[in-house]
Amino acid sequence: AQTVTQSQPEMSVQEAETVTLSCTYDTSESDYYLFWYKQPPSRQMILVIRQEAYKQQNATENRFSVNFQKAAKSFSLKISDSQLGDAAMYFCAYRSARGDMRFGAGTRLTVKP
Amino acid sequence: DSGVTQTPKHLITATGQRVTLRCSPRSGDLSVYWYQQSLDQGLQFLIQYYNGEERAKGNILERFSAQQFPDLHSELNLSSLELGDSALYFCASSATTVLTGELFFGEGSRLTVL
Numbered sequence: 001a002q003t004v005t006q007s008q009p010e011m012s013v014q015e016a017e018t019v020t021l022s023c024t025y026d027t028s029e030s031d032y033y034l035f036w037y038k039q040p041p042s043r044q045m046i047l048v049i050r051q052e053a054y055k056q057q058n059a060t061e062n063r064f065s066v067n068f069q070k071a072a073k074s075f076s077l078k079i080s081d082s083q084l085g086d087a088a089m090y091f092c093a094y095r096s097a098r099g100d101m102r103f104g105a106g107t108r109l110t111v112k113p
Numbered sequence: 114d115s116g117v118t119q120t121p122k123h124l125i126t127a128t129g130q131r132v133t134l135r136c137s138p139r140s141g142d143l144s145v146y147w148y149q150q151s152l153d154q155g156l157q158f159l160i161q162y163y164n165g166e167e168r169a170k171g172n173i174l175e176r177f178s179a180q181q182f183p184d185l186h187s188e189l190n191l192s193s194l195e196l197g198d199s200a201l202y203f204c205a206s207s208a209t210t211v212l213t214g215e216l217f218f219g220e221g222s223r224l225t226v227l
Contacts, residue, residue, distance in 0.1 A: 035215065043201060043220070043221055044115075044218065044220060045205070045216075045218035047215045050215060098161075098168065098169050099161060099163070099169065099207070100146065100158055100161045100168070100169040101146065101205075101216055103155050103156040103157075103158070104155055105154065105155040106154075
């Protein structure tokens, strides 16, 4: 079974600075998708960014970008120009060929003013 | 608003009881997923349905069962409840089972077992 590991339970960043959240995964599949979801205090799950495994180019969405290293099975999220509203739990997720999605344990991000 | 509707939003019950959580997916979505999130934990995948059929199963206890009905809504049944079953239960939906689709999540049903 695929596993997703987020080794940083908590991270902190100063407002306007850059922070990188780490994620590794284990799989024997060659085709899959990776996602980062954000969960603010409201508990709503919000998609931040997605990455197709077959694409070498790293995905970017405004201030959010990923560093996808397929051979290393690593998928980190970089948040640039951090804002107070970025404070949340961030979950890395792996979607398999069957369609089910598995999540990591999450990283709680604090943004300091 | 994701378009996924979950009811009830909050539920308080006693140990040993049985509850049913309901989920209506986004219009047109054929796949429904159930997740359990205990306090300050990640999301544990329970089960996935596609157009009425079970497609994948995760760490779902035998005391729990689910189904997806012809109108595509889904229900998660939790029985013989224990204190440890207290959690936020999320339902999510997607258009198909292909890899590209993100999952759209409901707001969750918070279950408290006393």
